[in-house]
Amino acid sequence: MTNGGAPYNIVKNLRTMNVDFALLLIGLIGNDFNGKWIIDDCIKSNIDINQLEITSCTNGLLDEKYFNFSETNAKLFYLGPLTQLNRLDTFNNNDNKRTNASKVLENTLLHGLETIVDFSSGKNIDYSHIAKSSLPFIDHLIINETEAGLIFTKKHNK
Structure with missing residues (x-):
């Protein structure tokens, strides 16, 4: 597709x-x-x-309020691309170590779904911090070497 x-x-x-x-x-x-x-x-x-x-402005508006897992029979939850989802990539006011996306992913796991996340290779000043906030709540991560470098703050040479 x-x-x-x-x-x-x-x-x-x-x-x-x-x-x-x-x-x-x-x-x-x-x-x-x-x-x-x-x-x-x-x-x-x-x-x-x-x-x-x-x-x-879909990527810019998507946030926690749109996710309700209480009545789903789904088994998998796919979220992406992180670092391009403005509100979900925002750090929570009460906990500057957790993004809104990390809270959605944690809630997903609590409802018994497997999580799948991909990242965009786009530029974001907080790329590494955003990614590391969500990693503990990701079952399956889809990234390439450029994105891995951005997460672990390494420069990727093409």
């Missing part, structure tokens, strides 16, 4: 594989042609979109 980013691509591929567990998308989706196309495709593919909200 090549549309809608990694979360959409993964649920579509899992649907194509006829997995026997619930598939859903949680979060925000753009209020544009592509967003509407993805929603229509999810409905046709029997992918739950009850926790998907249509808005603009």
Whole structure:
């Protein structure tokens, strides 16, 4: 699949594989042609979109309030790309060692889901700090050598 980013691509591929567990998308989706196309495709593919909200500036607005795992039968939770999710990458006012994303991931684990996270190679002044905040709550991490270098503050030579 090549549309809608990694979360959409993964649920579509899992649907194509006829997995026997619930598939859903949680979060925000753009209020544009592509967003509407993805929603229509999810409905046709029997992918739950009850926790998907249509808005603009999706990466910039996504935060903890959009994630409710209390009534899901899902087994896996995919979050990404960290370091590009403005509010989730923000450090909590009460604990400057924890990002909002790390709290979402911890809550996900407490509800019995496996966590999968990917990072973007984009520039973020707090890249390493953001990543290290979430690492304890990640079951499966998807990164390349550039992102590994950014997490562990090493320069990557191309």
